[in-house]
Amino acid sequence: MGSISLDEVHIWTASRDASDEAIESLRCLLNDEERRRADRFVFAHDRTRFAVSRGLLRVILGHYLDRPAASLEFVVNVHGKPALNASSNTDPPIRFNLAHSGPWVVYAVTLGREIGVDIERVRPEFGGFAIAERFFAPGEVATLHALPEEARSLAFFHGWTRKEAYIKAKGKGLALPLDEFEVAIDPERPASLLSTLPDPLEASRWSLVEIPAEPGFVAALCVEGNGYHVRQRRWPAEADPGTDPIFRIF
Numbered sequence: 001m002g003s004i005s006l007d008e009v010h011i012w013t014a015s016r017d018a019s020d021e022a023i024e025s026l027r028c029l030l031n032d033e034e035r036r037r038a039d040r041f042v043f044a045h046d047r048t049r050f051a052v053s054r055g056l057l058r059v060i061l062g063h064y065l066d067r068p069a070a071s072l073e074f075v076v077n078v079h080g081k082p083a084l085n086a087s088s089n090t091d092p093p094i095r096f097n098l099a100h101s102g103p104w105v106v107y108a109v110t111l112g113r114e115i116g117v118d119i120e121r122v123r124p125e126f127g128g129f130a131i132a133e134r135f136f137a138p139g140e141v142a143t144l145h146a147l148p149e150e151a152r153s154l155a156f157f158h159g160w161t162r163k164e165a166y167i168k169a170k171g172k173g174l175a176l177p178l179d180e181f182e183v184a185i186d187p188e189r190p191a192s193l194l195s196t197l198p199d200p201l202e203a204s205r206w207s208l209v210e211i212p213a214e215p216g217f218v219a220a221l222c223v224e225g226n227g228y229h230v231r232q233r234r235w236p237a238e239a240d241p242g243t244d245p246i247f248r249i250f
């Protein structure tokens with residue numbers, strides 16, 4: 001089995017714009033429901049990007065479970081968060097989450113910890129300030145106001161990815177009101193979950209970190225608990241998660 005320990009988080013980054021040969025071999029791994037999902041995309045490049053991201057998810061998880069990628073089964077919770085449908089009690093409790101933006105897909109894998117990940121392209125034209133004013137927590141909006149105008153776009157997308165990583169770790173998506181928790185949003189400050197409502201203790205149950213992303217993109221990770229190493233690798237060039245953690249979360 002590809003190994004992962006209780007004190008590790010593995011991040012895999014891949015391009016969804018694969019060669020025709022890779023697309024075909026990844027598409028072959030999908031089940032009927034996934035193929036139907038792929039077919040529902042109007043544009044061909046969205047169909048192939050979905051097939052690549054789902055096929056690679058199977059390959060990566062199969063690597064940890066030592067099982068054929070095509071044999072894996074998934075379940076989703078009521079808010080759409082996918083999880084492995086364990087085929088036996090002996091399977092390790094692999095948890096995962098994924099996010100895509102543009103050509104990139106990012107997978108986060110842990111053993112027994114809930115996890116959420118997000119990646120976004122920084123789009124200065126997006127008008128994030130108005131969105132933040134409407135949906136973000138008051139402290140986040142105040143931070144945006146205090147920043148020079150040219151710094152706001154990056155701050156908004158840091159806030160977005162950090163908030164989204166948290167709601168994805170919780171598995172609730174947008175059912176979790178975005179103004180009921182506050183993340184550090186200033187690009188000069190490390191990512192963190194600053195406060196949560198209605199239960200203030202919730203903030204201490206999760207750790208939030210920025211993860212390195214391709215130029216023009218930002219990405220964040222939210223993990224249940226702390227005390228872990230994050231290892232980040234590209235797929236497929238570096239098929240082994242290696243030994244050197246890129247950073248440690250205490």
Ligand SMILES: CC(C)(COP(=O)(O)OP(=O)(O)OC[C@H]1O[C@@H](n2cnc3c(N)ncnc32)[C@H](O)[C@@H]1OP(=O)(O)O)[C@@H](O)C(=O)NCCC(=O)NCCS
Nearest residue numbers: 079080081082098099100118160163164168171172173174
């Ligand atoms: C569905 C949602 C979880 C993420 O959507 P998104 O940003 O469009 O997509 P991402 O690339 O981040 O993630 C998509 C993946 O998350 C996973 N996912 C879906 N629902 C999820 C949930 N409730 N919790 C965790 N993960 C979920 C799936 O694996 C999905 O990939 P797939 O469709 O290829 O299987 C949800 O938060 C949403 O609709 N967000 C809309 C964007 C937004 O307004 N965000 C506000 C941020 S401040």
